[in-house]
Amino acid sequence: MLDALLSPAAARNAAFIAEVLMRVLPPSGLVLEIASGSGEHAVHFARVLPALVWQPSDPDEAARRSIVAHARAAGLANIRSPLAIDVTRQPWPVTRVNAVVAINMIHIAPWGASIGLMAGAEATLAEGGVLYLYGPFREGGAHTAPSNAAFDDSLRSRNASWGIRDIEAVVAAARAHDLHLVERVVMPANNLSLIFYRGRRGLAVDRESTF
Template sequence: MSVKQHAPATQRNREPIAKVLAAELPGSGRVLEIAAGTGEHAMFFAARFQALEWLPSDPSPEALASIEAWREDYEGDNLAEPVLLDAARRDWPVDRADAILCINMVHISPWKASTGLFDGAARLLEKGAPLILYGPFFEPDVEPAPSNLDFDRSLKARDPRWGIRDLAEIDRLAERSGFTRTARCEMPANNLTLVYRRK
C-alpha cells in the first residue's frame, strides 16, 4: 500500500499560492515549509521555484513518510529530505531559513503551535525575510463566510483547542515576535495568504 497521502484542496490552491510566492519569496536560499502535510505542495513549489532549496517539515511520522514518497518521484535536486519539526516546540532541527511557509496549520492546531511558529521564525529569519501563512481567518469588520463559520464549529468539535483564528490576534502575535504584516491576499474558498516580514 502506498504511503502517499492526497489532499484534494492542494490541486485547487497551489496555483494561487504560487502566484503570491513568486512575488514574495527571495530569488535564492532556503524555504522552510512548516506542517507540509502530504508533501504535494512541497513537490509542486520546489518544481516551480528551482533556484530555491525547499525544506519540508511536519510533526507527523505519517506525513513525513508521504512527503518522502512524493520526493522519490521528484526529478529535481532542490527538494530536501523532510525533517521532523513540531512548531510548538522550541527545539527546531533547523538553524536557518531565508523564508518560511505555513499552509493550513494555524487553525488545525493548538494556539501554542502558532506562538511557536512565530518564535521559531524570529530565531531563523533575518531582517526583511518573510513568514507566509495560508488559511482561513476571521477579520474585524468583515462578515464571515457561512462555510467558514461551519468549518470553525467542526474544528472545535474535533478539538476545542482548534479553530479559525482572528486576524487581529495573529497580527498582535506577529508584532510581539518582531514581525509586521506586509501583504494580505484573498484566495479561493474564503482563504487568505498573509505575509509577515521580520523587522
Template sequence: MGNDARQYAPSAARNRDPIWEVLRPHLPARGLVLEVASGSGEHTVHFARASDSELVYQPSDPDPLARASIDAWAAASGLANIRPSIALDAAADVWPIECVDVVVCINMIHISPWSSAVGLMRGAGRVLPAGGLLFLYGPYRREGRHMTPSNEAFDQDLRRRNPEWGVRNLEGVADLAGQAGFGPPAIAQMPANNLSILFRRTE
C-alpha cells in the same frame, strides 16, 4: 498503490496554483524555504518544481506518516531542490533548523492548538533574518467576524472535533507576529474564502 507512501490532499490540488501566484513574486532567486506542517508534501513538490534549482525547499512535519509521504512525493518528482523532510513541531521552543530565508505555513493554524501559532511566530522569528518572509495561508476571522457563513460552519466543525482548534482572528495572529519581530501583514484574498498573509521580519 502498494507500498507507495504518498498521501493525497484534495485541497492541495485546488489551492496550490493560487497560492503559488501570490507567493512566487516574494521568493528569492536562491536560498532556503522552510515549510512548516508540510502534510502530504504536495505543496512542497509543486513549489520546488516551479522554482529555480538554487531555491531549495526544506519540508517538515511532526507526523512520521506525513514525512514518509513528503519524501515519497519528493523521490517521485526527481527534483534536486527538495531536502529530506524533518520532524518539526511548530510549538517547540527549539527547531531542528537554525537559519532559513523563507518560512511557509499552509492550513496549520486553524487545525492545531493556539500554542502552535505562538510557537510558529517565535520559531520563524528565530530562524529568519531581517527582511525574511513568513507566509501563511488559510481561513481567518477579521475583527472577530467570520468572512462567510461557510467559514463559520467550518469553525464550528473544527471546534467540535477538537476544542483547541478553530478559525483564528487575523488581528491576534498579527499581534503574535509583531511580538516576534515582524511588521504588519500584507493580505491577499484567496479562493474559497481563505487569505494569504505575508509578514516580513523587521528586527
C-alpha cells in the same frame, strides 16, 4: 508510491498559492515549510521555484513518509528530506532560513502552535526574511463567509482547542516576535495569504499600515 498521501485541498489551492509565493519569496535561498502534510505542496512549489531550496517538515511520521514518496517521484534536486518539527518545541532543528511557509496550519492546531510558529520564525528567519501564512481567518471578530463559520464549528467539534483564528490576534502575536504584516491577499474559497517580514524591513511598513 505506497506511502504517498493525497490531499484534495492541496491539489486545489497549490497553483493559486504558488502565484503569490513567486512574487513574495526571495529569488533564491532556503524556504522552510511548516506542517507540510502530504508533501504535494512542497513538490509543486519546488518545481515552479527551482532557484529556491525547499525544506519540508511535519511532526507526523506518516506525513514525512508521504513527503519522501512525492519528492522521490518528482525527482527534484531542490527538495530536502523532511524534518520532524513540532513548532511548540524550541529551538527548531534548522539554524537560518530565508523564508518560512505555513499553509492551513494554525486553525488545525491549538493557539499555542501559532505562538510557537512565531517564536520559531523569529529565531530562524534572517533579517528581512518572509513568513507566509495561508488559510481562513476571522476579521473584525466575524467570519468572512458562512462556509468559514461552518468549517470553524466542524474544527471545534473535533478538537475544542482548534478553530479559525482572528487575524488581529495573529498579527499581534507575530508583531511580538518582530514579524510585521506587510500584505494581505484575498484568495479563492474565502482564504487569505498573509505576508510578514522579519525585522526593520517589515517594521517600516507596519508603522504605516492600515491592516
